[in-house]
Amino acid sequence: MSTYHLQAVFRPQSVAVIGGSPRERSAGRAVMRNLRGTGFPGKVAWINPRYSEIDGIRTVKRLKDLDWVPELVVITAPASIVPQVVATAAERGVSAAIILTANLGEGPGSLAAQVEAAARPKGLRILGPHCLGVIAPHARLNASIAAHFPQAGDLALISESSAIAAALVEWGVARSVGFSAVVSLGDTLDVDFGDLLDYFATDYRTRAILLYVEHIRDARKFMSAARAAARAKPVVVVKSGRHIRINPDADTHVQALASTDAVYGAAFNRAGLLRVSALDELFTAAETLGRLGTFPGRRLAILSNGGGVGRLAVDQLLALRGSLAELSPATVAQLDAVLPQGWSRSNPVDIVVDADGDRYAAAIEALMSDTENDAVLVVNVPTAFTSSADAAQALTRTLGLRPRHHRDKPVFAVWLGNDDRATATLNAARVPTYPTEAEAVRGFQHLVRYRDAQAALMETPPSLPEDFVVDTAGARALVEAALAAGQQWLDPIATHQLLSAYGIPSAPVMQARDAHEAMDLAQPLLEQGATVAIKVFSADIPHKSDVDGVRLNLSTLQSVHAAATSIIARAHEKRPDARIDGVLVQPTIVRPKARELIAGIADDPTFGPVIVFGRGGTAVEVIDDKAIALPPLDLRLSHELIGRTRVSRILKAYRDVPAADERAVALILVKLAQLAADIPEIRTLDINPLLADRDGVIALDARVAIEPSRKLHKGRGHPRFAVFPYPKEWERTITLSDGAPAFVRPVRPEDDALFRAFFARVTDDDLRLRFFQSVKHFSHEFIARLTQLDYARSIALVAIDPRSGDMLGAVRLHADADYDRGEYGILIRSDLKGHGIGWRLMAIMIEYAQWLGLNIIEGQVLRENSTMLAMCQSLGFKTRLDPDDSTVMVVTLPVQDVQVPQAPDPATH
Structure with a gap:
């Protein structure tokens, strides 16, 4: 629901506290004391069935007994009755509820599930349960159990932990740091990080947003909101659990390297957030970023x-x-x-x-x-x-x-x-002044890292990179056949074919059931003067070196026979439970000055597929030289990923070792990201080692785990990607009413100059009709809101004259977080009205809304804008007067019930 009704949380006109008692440690009593102590100017009521008066304040027994409806209720009642309290509030039309009560449980049948079922149909927003509450100093609102009330300022603090939120309030009070708002999420039944980032991104009282994160529940929603917020203002995040390792039993090296904290770091980086390591650094970074621009x-x-x-x-x-x-x-x-x-x-x-x-x-x-x-x-x-x-x-x-x-x-x-x-x-x-030189240098590096994060945020990698041609159908057939056979791992032959389908060079591989067959396969190679490698072949042994299962540089048939015999026997001895299917025979790849790297796809339970790169070899987990990125990737992002590792330094030339082909390495990472995009059934892919030298790259060993794809995120698009790629598939050429062609494509962040030139050719009156006010100045922030999209919930399509490159018009659609409704906006160049541009852009927008799975498209149109109203009616929109503004018409279209309109025949115009 994104920012729906959040105004009632942070700037309510009226508040009711439900629960509490005369006890000194009563949460309801503490909230009421805080509300009164800050001089909240709106109506306040106290609901309590057991007491008629507390602290000299009269109470009413039930919410129904009030002759007015509060915008916000703060619930501190016993857990068992919270669902009924919420149901009553929803029925009465309350906009939002803050639930401080703990122990509502989780999952089907729990008290929390009952609360959600009662609130959602009525649009009642829930903050909590088990939270500290909300502090909004500018509104003189302290609907919390915090000990002190901070001064009004321009920092918004969003904390998952109530204790951390309370501690940071105390920290701010002691140092005269002001806040625009302080909010703790608690158990996050409804309002989450994504909702609050969306809200504070457009809050003019908020200069910077501070986050304390423990874990994210909806990764795509978080990434969408975080990227939008970070484009508007600094967002600084601190996360606990930096040194908690996961996957101690990971079955591939890349999965072991992709710790939870490393993946979160990659997500923060991709979203343009500045991550810091401690709470005091959180405020230091916010202060630096607030006083100095990039x-x-x-x-x-x-x-x-x-x-x-x-x-x-x-x-x-x-x-x-x-x-x-x-x-x-x-x-x-x-x-x-x-x-x-x-x-x-x-x-x-x-x-x-x-x-x-x-x-x-x-x-x-x-x-x-x-x-x-x-x-x-x-x-x-x-x-x-x-x-x-x-x-x-x-x-x-x-x-x-x-x-x-x-x-x-x-x-x-x-x-x-x-x-x-x-x-x-x-x-x-x-x-900016600092007490020590160390803190000042750290402040400088905050700015550098923030600028780097903003540059990464501007990247919009295409969903179909043009650097290579892939055989997606062939690769998918390999995976589908293996799944149909009940396999969890691709066999080495299929793995080699999969990599080849995506242009990833890999050593050829052959399977031998025993030592004699290994000799037969090795003989042609040996006769050509090559040496061979023999490796154990078992789906149950993820790391061949664990059973001494690799022999290299074998030059005779006798050594091949001995190696195969020894490897099979050793594998049976070390792993008697494993199925040993023989050995693999490969030509030995001799590249004496190559660097050993690791690259692959790991799977994170929150963010989905991630790309892992680092130093390869048998000791990769011990060396732990790795970097992680969320796909999709392009070459720039891939080079940035490589640059975050120590091994990147030895990719350069040193002594008598020529520089490795770093572009070839980067292209492998782009191909892996595309493979993850095309085949979501790939759970993990491990290339170790990936050899890189001046002649390019080659994968010596690879393993691929597969499983049926499980949808991780709401909405359309890739079922497991947390970041939407640039939707290249929505590029198309249309024919205008006069027969002229126009190229339609999604908006990109670099379209700033295109929009400025476009607005220069739109009349003041047309701008007023579109934006409902006179627009004289187009600031960088204004243009950024139109051009910097994350494509998960927002799409904007521009029509461009292919001859001149001029922008002819644009249509925009923004979906809510539940992918139920979308709001549109459209503007056509003033001198091009009557060419059918608007009609055709609207038709594509409707088609996109259907693809996205929205139910309703709606928009607001000034009553005087008869041209827009007529076009909406021709497209099937229903119109009605806005009940809050008689100068505005609301237009709505149930998109799933209509057929996408076809463009009028140019010959008839």
Whole structure:
């Protein structure tokens, strides 16, 4: 239901507390005390059948006894009666309920299931159960059991844990940190992370969103909402359980590497969220991101009046894999002219211990104008020679005088000691100030990582990459045949064929039932001068090395016979329970300067298929050098995935070893992502080792586990992907009324300039009819909302003139989180009305809504917009007057009950 009725949670006009008693530890009493203590301006009632008065406040016995309907109810009643309380609230038309009561159970027949059954049909939103409640300082609302009420601010805190939410409220109160809202999710019966991210993404009081996450229940909904929110404002997340390992009995290396925490990290990265490791860092990151915008680059210049502190800052920067800027020759010369002899003449710039304000100003000005750095960290160590306050004033004065083209370069400050005047000066100039050089460098890296996350967020990999041609039908036939035969693993022959169908080079493989057959298969290879490898063949032995089941570089028939005999006997001895189907015979692949990698598909119970890459070999879990990404992938995302591993460094050239073909490695990852997209029955795919050198890549060993596909996410699209790919299949060419062609495709994030040029050719009156108000300025944020889509719930289609590349019009559809209803919007270039563009775009939009599984399309149209109303009626929409606004008509279409209209014949126009 997304943001439906959430306004009643955070800005209600009236509240009723249900439950409570005169007991000191009564939750209902604590909520009422908090509501009254913050001066909530709306109506408040207390419902309690046992007491007529508590704390001097009169109560009523039942919700039905109120002569008005509260927008929000806070339920603290005993668990056994909560379903009935919720049913009554739903019947009375209450918009939202916060349930603090615990122990409602879960699953069919539980009290929680009864609550859901009573609330959902009536549209009653449920927050909780077993939650802390809600604090909305701007609305003077404290519908919680928190000990204190924080000041109003611009940070929204969403915590899965009530205890963490309460602790962070106390942290904020102690440090005068203000919140736009604080909310704990509790057991998340209805309102979840996705709903709240959607809400706070468009809340003008919220500058940044802070998340405390333990686990996500609906991954696709979360990813859709998180990506949308992160495009609008910083979203910082901390997650518990970083070091909890899963899959101790994983049957492939990639599955063992794909720990829960690693997958969550990949999801946060793909959603554009900034992940931090601790609660205090959560606020530090939010403060940095709030005061400074993103910037291009990652090179940091460090200025200090103490050499030791500057060098410590460098150590911290390099430890966090940051980049230390070089000083340009011109900057060195400029600093030589203003600094005393003995300054460092390198980065970090040590301006000597007796530096006064003038020396600080000159050095800061030189670094700000140097194009070889992207940000500046200024450190001040208090000494008996100079004033820290004067140094702070010099910094802020210099920043105020810098030219416009230098104003986007961020500056960080570390003023050691406790100089209140210096701190006040820096705060007034909104310079982020940190108590230590380590925290300042971490703040800088937050910005770098946030910028990287935003770049990844802009990626929209196509669902059908154009870098290669695949045999999807052949690959699917292999998997379907194996499933029909009751197999859980593809045999090695089928695995080789599967990889070949997707253009993944792999060593040819042959099966021998015994040592004599192994000799027969090896003989042609040996006669060609090759050596062979013999490996145990058993579906019950996932790791061949566990039973000493591999022999390499065999050059004679006798050694082949001996190896096969030994491997089979050893396997029976080590694993008497396993079925041993013989051995595999392969030519030995000799690539002496190749790197051993691992690549594959793992399956996560929350996020579905993930792509794993890292250092290969028999000790992959011990080395634990891996990175994980959510599919789909393109080459840019694949290269980024590779770059997050240590093994990426040895893919480069070193000593007499040529660089490996990194593009070939990246392309393998794209192909694996496409394989996961095309065949959701693949549970896990493990290539280890994948050899990579300057000549390309080859898979030496691979295993593929399969099972019938289980739908993991609501809605259409891939049944198991958490991220929708760019829907290339919705690209098409249409014919306009005058016979001219137009190319229709989904909107991409890079369409910013296309939309700006389009709006320049739309009249003010047409803009008013579309947006219900006069639009004079198209901000980056405004355009971003139109172009940056995640495709799971939103689609926008543009019609483009194939000759000029100009945008002719666009239609947009946004579905609710339950994929029940969708809201549309459409706008056509003012000089092109009457060409049939709008009609055809609407027809495609209706077709898309049917494919998505929506039941209703609806929209709002100004009554004066007769052209749009006439088109809607011709397409089958029903119209009615908006009961809340007599100037607006509501148009609705039950899309599953209508046939997609065909375009009018151009010859008739």
